[in-house]
Amino acid sequence: MGSGTTLIECKRLGRNGIGIDIDGKVLEAARSSIESEPNPFGATVMTFRGGDSRTFRLSDVVPEGGISLAVLHPPYHDIIRFNGIEGDLSGIGSLDDFIEALGQVFENTIGVLRPGGHMALVIGDKFSRGGQWYPVGFLAMQRALACGFSLKSIVVKNFTETKGKRGAE
Numbered sequence: 001m002g003s004g005t006t007l008i009e010c011k012r013l014g015r016n017g018i019g020i021d022i023d024g025k026v027l028e029a030a031r032s033s034i035e036s037e038p039n040p041f042g043a044t045v046m047t048f049r050g051g052d053s054r055t056f057r058l059s060d061v062v063p064e065g066g067i068s069l070a071v072l073h074p075p076y077h078d079i080i081r082f083n084g085i086e087g088d089l090s091g092i093g094s095l096d097d098f099i100e101a102l103g104q105v106f107e108n109t110i111g112v113l114r115p116g117g118h119m120a121l122v123i124g125d126k127f128s129r130g131g132q133w134y135p136v137g138f139l140a141m142q143r144a145l146a147c148g149f150s151l152k153s154i155v156v157k158n159f160t161e162t163k164g165k166r167g168a169e
């Protein structure tokens with residue numbers, strides 16, 4: 001859930017939403033911006049702190065029938081260390097371990113998606129100082145396919161003013 005962008009958009013669009021993050025402090029910080037966002041359609045939005053998305057019992061908080069859309073925005077492996085909390089995916093170890101941990105999140109998520117529901121994964125690739133590129137997004141998609149998801153599309157977000165490989169925008 002991070003800073004709460006998805007729940008703010010839920011309120012703007014009139015969709016009910018549930019936000020989960022392992023970092024309770026992040027959730028507290030997000031709460032005021034979510035609460036101060038107007039709610040013209042009367043959407044219900046809820047936040048759950050301290051939830052590890054791999055193991056959090058989603059069925060306890062998801063309404064019967066499941067959800068139509070899951071938006072996952074995990075760390076991009078270790079490019080930003082989020083908090084050092086145990087279970088934080090940015091501190092998980094190797095890239096293989098990270099992809100496997102994401103697989104656990106996907107499996108947990110698929111259990112509460114309603115038939116015909118969708119999962120959107122927002123993720124970036126990374127590269128090392130030596131110039132090696134790690135296709136984190138493709139590896140994650142492959143892992144999602146192994147969970148039984150089918151791929152609908154890949155949307156490439158083109159940032160300007162963000163530095164990529166060799167300082168290129």
Ligand SMILES: C[S@@+](CC[C@H](N)C(=O)[O-])C[C@H]1O[C@@H](n2cnc3c(N)ncnc32)[C@H](O)[C@@H]1O
Nearest residue numbers: 001002003005021022023052053073075088089
């Ligand atoms: C890229 S940020 C999300 C940003 C968010 N979309 C926003 O609008 O601010 C990744 C978030 O994943 C959380 N996180 C890391 N490991 C997690 C885990 N195992 N379960 C749940 N959340 C986790 C971090 O605390 C961090 O807030």
